[in-house]
Amino acid sequence: MAGEIHKGHIYQRFDAELADLRSKVLTMGGMVEQQLADALRALSEQDHDLAARVVAGDLEVNGFDVDIDEEATRIIARRQPTAIDLRLILTVLRVTNDLERIGDExxxxxxxxxxxxxxxxxxxHENRLGHISQRVSRMLHDALDAFARMDVELALKVAREDADVDRDYEGIMRLMITYMMEDPRTIPAVLxxxxxxxxxxxxxxxxxxxxEYVIYLVKGKDVRHTSVEHMAEEMERR
Amino acid sequence: MAGEIHKGHIYQRFDAELADLRSKVLTMGGMVEQQLADALRALSEQDHDLAARVVAGDLEVNGFDVDIDEEATRIIARRQPTAIDLRLILTVLRVTNDLERIGDExxxxxxxxxxxxxxxxxxxHENRLGHISQRVSRMLHDALDAFARMDVELALKVAREDADVDRDYEGIMRLMITYMMEDPRTIPAVLxxxxxxxxxxxxxxxxxxxxEYVIYLVKGKDVRHTSVEHMAEEMERR
Structure with a gap:
């Protein structure tokens, strides 16, 4: 009985640690979202000071990355979690890694x-990036939302949108090549x-x-390196 | 006594699993090195067929990525490793992730x-990439060697070379901009x-x-996001 209570305490502490880890990832996510918003505003308004703040702010994002990695490793070593808890922690490590890279971008x-x-x-010509910027900002926001709520439907919706971003990007590239060919003096700026x-x-x-990590976590299915259509099929099969 | 022997068996099996995991990463590394070598040859020799083989080969690299991830997760869940073993497995996951992205590049x-x-x-103009290609191919090879032998000195040497690659790249960029401005018809190809x-x-x-992961693993120090000079100092202090 005493053992049970003791065990209950440990679980509660473990749950608190996991909740703390998840909340740190979401805080980091919010910071990265802000970095992206600021970078895009610096781009459209040619704001030198704001651009400098974003560059400086990346250090803080990196600090979160190291911090979360260390905490996750500590939790695995101390609590020796299995099954779903371990998967959650490994997912946190992956999400953190991508957030850090989004910060770099x-x-x-x-x-x-x-x-x-x-x-x-x-x-x-930077005005041509408005559409793709809005779309990607929304994707990042929704991806973090999908992670926060473990919402597989939303995750699949966001994964599907990536093809639209690729199309937007190809269109921008074609347009910029045309500009450069018409007026070579613009090449450095257009690049x-x-x-x-x-x-x-x-x-x-x-x-x-x-x-993809959210879908993997919830469905226990590795959907990386598969097409979105295949992902949707896999999900329906369950 | 029987318990001791039984425990010995478990440890042996665990060591064998870890060795197997490391050897899978090195096999994946060898495959990625070959992919890079083939891609660079396809570039310098304008070899359409070889380029197509590299594109197709990326699926196999991705297969390794998923496979190693699953095996690592299984080992953590089953063996509940602590300290150095856990750090090794987490390092494997990180190295695998970077190898997979190198395959994408x-x-x-x-x-x-x-x-x-x-x-x-x-x-x-692709002939201008010979120097940077050789340097980066050697870096990848040495990085895998540093991982295989847990060689911190070699790891530090490779980390230092990255600054040279950045300089090579800046030089290529300036040169390519000049070409494009001199003859705008070359823009699509030069891009x-x-x-x-x-x-x-x-x-x-x-x-x-x-x-950086190798240094982290051996020294237990997170050197990501720090300068190479800082890394060298940290290492000497130990």
């Missing part, structure tokens, strides 16, 4: 914003727009990754 | 090789060379990541 966008602010010919577009596209990829 | 290089094979004006250069540069980043 946001930093890249900010650096491009900074270079564009100094560029001469070719400024203004910066292209690099920013690519960074934004990669954030779409990584938001999709997060959603 | 090699696939990207192969796709660019394919597009270049079809391009008109601007062919021939493909630039994308390939960027993919190669990213492989350098990820080889550096692998080395």
């Amino acid at each position: 946001a930093e890249r966008v900010a650096r491009m914003a900074d270079r564009l602010a100094e560029a001469g010919e070719g400024r203004g 910066n727009v292209l690099w920013a577009a690519r960074a934004i596209e990669r954030i779409g990829d990584r938001s999709r990754n997060i959603c | 090699a696939e990207r290089v192969a796709r660019m090789a394919d597009r270049l094979a079809e391009a008109g004006e601007g062919r021939g 493909n060379v630039l994308w390939a250069a960027r993919a190669i540069e990213r492989i350098g980043d990820r080889s550096r990541n692998i080395c």
